Amino acid sequence: MSLDPAELQAIRPYLLRFARLQLRDQALAEDAVSETLLAALEHPERFAGQSTLRTYLVGILKHKIIDTLRSGKREVRLALATDAEGQRQSDDDAFDALFTRNGHYQDPPSDWGNPERAFERREFFEILQLCVDRLPERTGRIFMMREWLELDTEEICQHLQISATNAWAMLYRARMRLRECLELHWFGQRGRPGKAG
Numbered sequence: 001m002s003l004d005p006a007e008l009q010a011i012r013p014y015l016l017r018f019a020r021l022q023l024r025d026q027a028l029a030e031d032a033v034s035e036t037l038l039a040a041l042e043h044p045e046r047f048a049g050q051s052t053l054r055t056y057l058v059g060i061l062k063h064k065i066i067d068t069l070r071s072g073k074r075e076v077r078l079a080l081a082t083d084a085e086g087q088r089q090s091d092d093d094a095f096d097a098l099f100t101r102n103g104h105y106q107d108p109p110s111d112w113g114n115p116e117r118a119f120e121r122r123e124f125f126e127i128l129q130l131c132v133d134r135l136p137e138r139t140g141r142i143f144m145m146r147e148w149l150e151l152d153t154e155e156i157c158q159h160l161q162i163s164a165t166n167a168w169a170m171l172y173r174a175r176m177r178l179r180e181c182l183e184l185h186w187f188g189q190r191g192r193p194g195k196a197g
Contacts, residue, residue: 003044003053008037011054015061021141022065022149032064039064066149069159124186131181135174142167143174 012033019029039060040047047056132140142160145151151159157167 003040003047005041007053008040008057011057012037014054015057018058018144019061019065021137022144023068024141028068032061032068035064036061062149066151069149069151069155127182127186128178131178131185134181135177139170139174139177142170143178146171 015033015036016029019032020026023029023032036057040057047053132144135143142156145156145159146153153164153167156162157164160167162170
């Protein structure tokens with residue numbers, strides 16, 4: 001099976017966006033994406049067509065990013081500069097708004113029906129990607145390192161130079177914001193598949 005270079009080029013911006021988020025360096029992101037596309041072109045027989053080409057390329061890219069992070073080519077850290085303080089405060093305020101003063105949800109989670117069934121729908125993953133893209137940059141990054149790259153907490157903390165407590169708090173906030181976004185745009189009354197919105 002041969003791969004269409006034009007199709008690979010069309011997927012490149014998506015791959016580059018994710019690589020930049022994880023590596024925080026344009027040159028390293030470009031390298032990882034180029035290596036991904038080159039690997040696909042050098043061994044087209046490995047793409048059996050059992051998934052979409054984009055899914056196949058993302059799988060290759062995932063390993064390239066992990067290799068880059070583990071090789072120590074670049075020290076990756078969260079922005080802790082003073083100008084980031086305003087963003088962190090804004091993130092905290094948005095998160096706190098989800099709860100009442102006594103710690104209960106402002107709006108309890110709605111019934112998500114059968115989430116496993118939603119995973120079978122391509123549209124669900126498009127909405128999930130939009131929700132992840134809406135996360136604050138550093139929150140989205142740590143979430144993707146944990147859930148998509150499957151790095152353990154110790155390795156994430158080492159790369160980002162944060163404590164385990166900070167990492168778990170950020171992951172919790174990411175999950176809460178994703179829950180809120182998915183409820184609004186997918187599982188909620190307006191976004192539920194099959195319902196008018």
